[in-house]
Amino acid sequence: MKFNSVFDIIGPVMVGPSSSHTAGAARIGKAARNLFGRQPKWARIHLYESFAKTYKGHGTDFALAGGLLGFETDDLRMSKALDIAKKNDLEITFIEASASAVHPNTVRLTIGDDTEQMELVGISIGGGKVEITELNGFELRLSGNHPAILIMHNDRFGAIASITKVLAKHEINIGHMEVNRKDIGKEALMVIEVDQNVDDAILEELEEADHIIQISKIVS
Known part of the structure; x- marks a missing residue:
């Protein structure tokens, strides 16, 4: 360690x-x-x-x-x-x-x-x-040591871009990001660690992005 x-x-x-x-x-x-x-x-x-x-x-x-x-x-x-x-x-x-x-x-x-x-x-x-x-x-x-957003979404073209576009608009910097899916075209999980806590209003905006199923967050 x-x-x-x-x-x-x-x-x-x-x-x-x-x-x-x-x-x-x-x-x-x-x-x-x-x-x-x-x-x-x-x-x-x-x-x-x-x-x-x-x-x-x-x-x-x-x-x-x-x-x-x-x-x-x-x-x-x-x-x-x-x-x-x-x-x-x-x-x-x-x-x-x-x-x-x-x-x-x-x-x-x-x-x-x-x-x-x-x-x-x-x-x-x-x-x-x-x-x-x-x-x-x-x-x-x-890690649990940084604010994070966890996004369940459909594995479709444009899902990741729709999320990062919203974060960029609000000047939220991504420290670490990964995406995992169980199979092609099925549900996927996007994990994004960010530099600051994300307001609920931004989460609501993210929920309106393309192919999003559910969003949760971890605050620091």
Whole structure:
């Protein structure tokens, strides 16, 4: 892992014993909430390898719950997040997965409510940094450390151009972009990391672009 500053090595300000198992887990949980667009009513959380072995002692369980509730890593309510989740009618089930994973700090979250559900795979790579590697069956690489727009669209000519045209008009710079599709002409996922948070008004404009199905965002 490449560190950019001493603060990356020390880790973020947080409530909990471990930057990887607590702060990273909280950020994965919050990324899932942001992508879902609201607090879910239920969550099934599969923990792999190191996460599965130590999640109770290292606070990974309450950190994931705190993230799903929208807490920042330094929120003093974090250690009580499991109790707060119950009071907020958020039912969480933790499952210790026996399968191996590419990274020892891997978690698969399936979250939902009465109308829809979403599945996300995240890894905590150290120092509170995370990567989202899968969303609803699409492979991706999303750091969670920068504002991002995730766009589900039909795999058609002009879809990407229609999105970048709107971003350019509003002087929003793209730091990283990738597109993944399950098959030619089917649904595709566009992931765009940008330099600043994108206003909801711009998201509404993006939703009117060609071949767009759904848009969600992660704020910094």
